[in-house]
Amino acid sequence: MLPKKNVMLGLVFAVVPLFQASSTVIAADAPAPAATPAAVVAPAAPPAPAPITDPVKLRERGQILALSCSGCHGTDGKSASIIPSIYGKTTGYIESALRDFKSGARMSTVMSRHAKGYTDDEIHLIAEYFGNLSKKKN
Amino acid sequence: MSISRRDFNKLLVSGVAGSAFGLFGMTGTSFAAGGAKKHVVVVGGGFGGAATAKYLRKLDPSLAVTLIEPKAAYVTCPFSNWVLGGLKTMKDITHTYAALHAKHGVNVIADRVVAVDPAKGTVKLSGGKTIGYDRLVVSPGIDFKFDAIPGYSQKIAESKIPHAWQAGPQTLLLQRQLHAMKNGGTVVICPPDNPFRCPPGPYERASLVAHYLKANKPKSKIIILDAKEKFSKQGLFTKGWERLYPGMIEWRSATGGGKVLKLDADKMTLETDLGAVKGDVINIIPAQKAGKIAFDAGLTNEKGWCPINPSSFESTIHKGIHIVGDACVAGAMPKSGFAASSQGKVAAAAIVNLLRGQEPAPPSLVNTCYSLIGPKYGVSVAGVYQLSATGIVDIPGSGGLTPADASDDQLEQEALFAEGWYTNICKDIWG
Numbered sequence: 001m002l003p004k005k006n007v008m009l010g011l012v013f014a015v016v017p018l019f020q021a022s023s024t025v026i027a028a029d030a031p032a033p034a035a036t037p038a039a040v041v042a043p044a045a046p047p048a049p050a051p052i053t054d055p056v057k058l059r060e061r062g063q064i065l066a067l068s069c070s071g072c073h074g075t076d077g078k079s080a081s082i083i084p085s086i087y088g089k090t091t092g093y094i095e096s097a098l099r100d101f102k103s104g105a106r107m108s109t110v111m112s113r114h115a116k117g118y119t120d121d122e123i124h125l126i127a128e129y130f131g132n133l134s135k136k137k138n
Numbered sequence: 139m140s141i142s143r144r145d146f147n148k149l150l151v152s153g154v155a156g157s158a159f160g161l162f163g164m165t166g167t168s169f170a171a172g173g174a175k176k177h178v179v180v181v182g183g184g185f186g187g188a189a190t191a192k193y194l195r196k197l198d199p200s201l202a203v204t205l206i207e208p209k210a211a212y213v214t215c216p217f218s219n220w221v222l223g224g225l226k227t228m229k230d231i232t233h234t235y236a237a238l239h240a241k242h243g244v245n246v247i248a249d250r251v252v253a254v255d256p257a258k259g260t261v262k263l264s265g266g267k268t269i270g271y272d273r274l275v276v277s278p279g280i281d282f283k284f285d286a287i288p289g290y291s292q293k294i295a296e297s298k299i300p301h302a303w304q305a306g307p308q309t310l311l312l313q314r315q316l317h318a319m320k321n322g323g324t325v326v327i328c329p330p331d332n333p334f335r336c337p338p339g340p341y342e343r344a345s346l347v348a349h350y351l352k353a354n355k356p357k358s359k360i361i362i363l364d365a366k367e368k369f370s371k372q373g374l375f376t377k378g379w380e381r382l383y384p385g386m387i388e389w390r391s392a393t394g395g396g397k398v399l400k401l402d403a404d405k406m407t408l409e410t411d412l413g414a415v416k417g418d419v420i421n422i423i424p425a426q427k428a429g430k431i432a433f434d435a436g437l438t439n440e441k442g443w444c445p446i447n448p449s450s451f452e453s454t455i456h457k458g459i460h461i462v463g464d465a466c467v468a469g470a471m472p473k474s475g476f477a478a479s480s481q482g483k484v485a486a487a488a489i490v491n492l493l494r495g496q497e498p499a500p501p502s503l504v505n506t507c508y509s510l511i512g513p514k515y516g517v518s519v520a521g522v523y524q525l526s527a528t529g530i531v532d533i534p535g536s537g538g539l540t541p542a543d544a545s546d547d548q549l550e551q552e553a554l555f556a557e558g559w560y561t562n563i564c565k566d567i568w569g
Contacts, residue, residue: 060499061499061500064484064487064499064500064501064502065502067193067480067483067484067487067502068480068483068502068503068504068522070483070562070566071476071479071480071504071506071559071562071563071566072506072555072558072559072562072563073562074562074565074566075196075565075566075569079558079562080561080562080565080569081557081558081559081561081562082554082555082557082558083555083558083559083562109518109540109548109551109552109555110506110518110520110552110555113520113536113537113538114504114506114520114522114536114537116522116533116535116536116537117504117522117523117533117535117536117537118522118536
């Protein structure tokens with residue numbers, strides 16, 4: 001659903017249909033082009049995402065997955081406590097650790113329970129995200 | 139949009155407006171050229187709100203982010219039981235917003251939002267200001283149904299029978315009462331029915347109060363009068379209590395005399411189906427609902443919680459408003475600080491997408507809840523979640539509890555990780 005054209009010049013704002021179209025993201029200093037994709041909210045039960053092949057999208061997917069890690073391991077995987085840092089470790093090291101947690105080959109407390117929630121492809125993306133992050137900042 | 143920007147510039151004199159023009163040019167076709175930053179307002183500075191604010195700025199530094207929170211500092215419910223057990227101080231669990239402002243460029247306003255106008259895209263503060271937003275995030279936490287137990291009230295909670303389920307003065311009141319209690323006294327804890335904030339919390343509380351009593355008032359007793367038939371991590375708690383505090387903690391299920399019918403605050407007694415129970419210290423954790431502003435903004439359903447689209451945490455009632463944390467309906471995710479922060483990060487990523495005219499990327503949601511049964515005895519529950527036709531569900535085969543046969547070494551390691559987790563998550567959110 002595209003926004004109504006009453007967004008022109010940002011004068012008319014309090015129009016309910018505008019919000020139903022979830023179009024508040026459109027800056028209003030110029031008329032929105034007709035081809036502007038409306039930020040329509042996904043349905044409550046979106047289908048499983050198609051396999052990603054675009055490298056930018058893959059990196060973004062890795063980042064989204066990696067955000068889950070920071071709740072225990074610290075922002076960007078930099079731990080300020082006895083929980084091990086992920087930051088500073090190589091892609092291969094992180095990937096092998098996660099796969100071993102997942103299989104049970106490596107002893108852990110919560111990590112095996114977490115690692116089982118990710119596919120091998122997702123584990124690779126997480127590992128690559130942190131591996132690249134460390135490279136970039138070092 | 140124009141209202142949003144005008145008000146925003148009026149409010150924020152320096153430091154935030156300005157250099158965004160060039161950045162916007164790079165973000166995609168959906169931005170008609172404008173001179174101002176997109177402005178996201180976050181209401182509430184707890185685990186959900188503060189995480190959203192920080193990660194919005196981290197994921198897209200071109201955004202202007204304003205966090206509105208009346209308290210100068212946030213006292214976490216997680217680890218407030220450690221304070222009751224004498225293992226942490228209030229200072230240890232208090233976090234300011236200084237780093238969010240100084241390190242992450244979040245504009246922090248110490249005020250309370252009294253009204254939201256979803257049609258105009260504005261929030262009104264108790265101080266009288268109106269602030270516009272391009273997207274709003276509401277993370278209001280919980281409010282209590284004091285009237286669920288006849289005889290209980292907010293006034294009694296504040297003076298005599300604390301809930302201590304929002305940390306701060308309530309935690310201190312309960313702590314003072316525990317310290318003043320005689321050796322041989324009875325502590326009664328009354329957890330609510332589901333859903334409520336921190337499902338294992340009441341039982342961790344019983345554990346750490348027992349830890350304090352065992353060392354200081356060993357003849358005392360704890361009775362848990364539960365509104366439920368079972369509870370989170372029940373097997374692990376029960377085993378831990380038998381090992382660490384034998385005979386000290388008695389749990390009564392709802393149908394086993396646990397359901398509280400009435401409180402007599404003057405006589406410090408609770409009426410149940412199986413007779414009256416007298417406490418020297420009584421801790422009633424009332425049934426809960428979404429925080430007040432969620433009701434005022436019309437974001438709640440008939441059960442008193444906020445329905446959301448799980449891919450973006452955008453309200454299904456009002457577009458442009460996202461709800462994270464305990465107040466939202468998040469399927470299999472518990473109402474925990476960790477879950478709130480995970481939702482906050484997902485909401486932040488979705489908002490960045492939406493403000494660029496893109497679909498929200500598929501979320502990745504996670505939870506870890508540690509509970510301490512004794513100083514060297516930790517247990518945990520973990521969850522990794524995905525979206526399904528029915529909303530947010532556990533990924534089959536993942537997550538779950540500390541094994542029932544965990545060794546003493548593993549339990550001690552979990553206790554150490556619990557403390558490490560708290561340090562890191564607080565730094566991840568407020569640091």
